[in-house]
Amino acid sequence: HNGCALELGGRGRLYAGMGDAGDTSTAQPRSSRNGKILRVNRDGSRPSTNPFKGSLVWSRGHRNPQGLAFQPRTNRLYAVEHGPDVHDELNRIVRGGNYGWPCWTGRATRGPSGSGCRRASYYRAPAWSSGGSTLATSGAAFVSGPNWDTWRGDLLVSTLKESDVRRLSLRNRGRDASVRSTELNGRFGRLRAMVPGNARRHAMYLTTSNSSSPGTDQVIRLSAR
Secondary structure (H helix, E strand, C coil): CCEEEEEECHHHCEEEEECCCCCHHHCCCCCCCCCEEEEECCCCCCCCCCCCCCCCEEEECCCCEEEEEECCCCCCEEEEECCCCCCCEEEEECCCCECCCCCCCCCCCCCCCCCCCCCHHHCCCCCEECCCCCCCEEEEEECCCHHHHHHCCCEEEEECCCCCEEEEEEECCCCEEEEEEEECCCCCCCEEEEEECCCCCCEEEEEECCCCCCCCCCEEEEECC
8 A cells, every 4th residue: 555656746746655564553643754745845845834833735535546637727735545345435525624434434334443543524525435335446637728628627436446437427516426438458457657748638548557577568548539
């Protein structure tokens, strides 16, 4: 559960997703960088506008954040995250937000009875959850550009376990999302990273994650229709 996805935001801030490294006790305390999304300056220093004094922590309560993506025009940050064996999540990341792990996962109505856990209303609920199964959500990128037609503005999420791409549509000011379609469907195997192409964004690029042997994985280009 190491996370370590990176995304460059505005004003040169770098955002880094950090997993809990298999230790659930690290996700809540601000003193630990595990189970967090960190925000740092390009030189490695702490931005003065971070929510917690003297800390690189931007948000907490994460199990294993994967792809990070900023929504065009709104500049909202989203992260996809691996659940334990259920409830992979899409979260809208806000300054100082607490996303509940290990106390709560997904849109569950009950959490584990652990010390220090609070009611569900204390934590930020995900915009979307995979429910009673895990897809191993991995990369994430927003579709932008005139050639994408009905896909424009949607979020593409690659999966490792299901070997497909889920197209999610956001609503309610980005607080809720639903799957509009499933693409590729096992054609290339496990799909990991995803990034938009050049400034005109007529393409998306994905990487496969099928083998540790040199030369066996590939970069896939998805072009606008």
